[in-house]
Amino acid sequence: MAQSTDHSSALHSHIADIRTEYKQLTLSKSDVEQDPFNQFDKWWKQAINAEAGEVNAMTLATATQDGLVDARIVLLKNIAENGFVFFTNYDSSKGRQLEQNPNAALVFFWKELERQVRVKGKVHKVSTALSDQYFASRPHGSQIGAWSSPQSQPIASRSVLQDNEKKYGEKFPDQIPRPEHWGGYVLIPDSIEFWQGRPSRLHDRILYTLTQNSWQISRLAP
Numbered sequence: 001m002a003q004s005t006d007h008s009s010a011l012h013s014h015i016a017d018i019r020t021e022y023k024q025l026t027l028s029k030s031d032v033e034q035d036p037f038n039q040f041d042k043w044w045k046q047a048i049n050a051e052a053g054e055v056n057a058m059t060l061a062t063a064t065q066d067g068l069v070d071a072r073i074v075l076l077k078n079i080a081e082n083g084f085v086f087f088t089n090y091d092s093s094k095g096r097q098l099e100q101n102p103n104a105a106l107v108f109f110w111k112e113l114e115r116q117v118r119v120k121g122k123v124h125k126v127s128t129a130l131s132d133q134y135f136a137s138r139p140h141g142s143q144i145g146a147w148s149s150p151q152s153q154p155i156a157s158r159s160v161l162q163d164n165e166k167k168y169g170e171k172f173p174d175q176i177p178r179p180e181h182w183g184g185y186v187l188i189p190d191s192i193e194f195w196q197g198r199p200s201r202l203h204d205r206i207l208y209t210l211t212q213n214s215w216q217i218s219r220l221a222p
Contacts, residue, residue: 020197024114027196027204029219036192036208036215037079043115043194052110059107060086062123065100076108077134081126083188084119087134089151090181096152098123104187114197121189131183143176144168193220 033039047055056076063069070093078085084106089095098104106119125131135143148164155161189210196204205220 023197023199025196026198027194027206029206029217032194032206032217034215034217036189036194039194039208040079040117040192043110043113043117047110047113047115050110050112052112055110057108058084058086059109060094061105061107062094062097063101063103064097067101070094070097076106077184078130080130081186081188083121083186085126085130085184085186087131087182087184089146089149090125090183091153092151098185106187116195118191118193118195119187119189120191121187123185123187126184126186128183132178134184135178135182140176144172146182147172147176147179198222 033042044055057073058076059071060074061069061071072094074086074088074094076084077087102122102124104121104123106117108115108117108119110116135146138146144165147168148161191210192208194206194208198204201222203222205222207218207220208215209218210216
């Protein structure tokens with residue numbers, strides 16, 4: 001019988017020893033814009049200027065109708081229609097979950113500035129015009145990929161994707177229409193939190209909460 005080895009203690013010790021002291025910047029209520037989208041734009045520009053890696057990468061958290069949660073990284077592609085826009089396959093796992101339960105959350109993390117932004121709200125499909133506009137701007141290979149991948153579905157092997165890529169490449173040698181199963185979503189926030197790392201884990205947290213069409217600003221304990 002093979003002897004099992006318990007690595008849990010050593011692993012836990014190794015993980016627990018990882019620490020980062022946050023000390024670059026500060027955030028107070030007097031510093032922030034009255035509108036959270038203006039505040040996001042300010043931080044967004046600073047993240048770009050700081051050359052933050054994958055600045056538009058964000059964690060999208062969703063849940064099924066029964067409350068089973070899921071999360072993955074997607075890319076912010078626009079701020080439009082009163083919210084944060086991303087694009088995907090409507091038949092993917094996240095698409096099916098959003099159909100059942102439109103409540104979702106986003107998290108941006110810009111480690112270069114020791115900042116994160118948390119966004120919560122409801123998700124809706126964007127207009128057909130916006131989906132068409134963005135799809136037309138994608139590289140040819142990405143457009144073919146949207147046709148080729150039955151996203152989140154089991155496939156026998158990678159050859160399924162390669163065969164589909166060849167098939168749709170031959171079908172659409174020039175102009176490629178947007179598939180009906182692919183398009184955009186917008187998360188329309190009812191709360192946005194701006195988090196600034198500070199020493200001793202006493203971080204700055206400024207929360208915007210939408211109340212009767214007006215944004216209320218408060219400070220949260222870390």
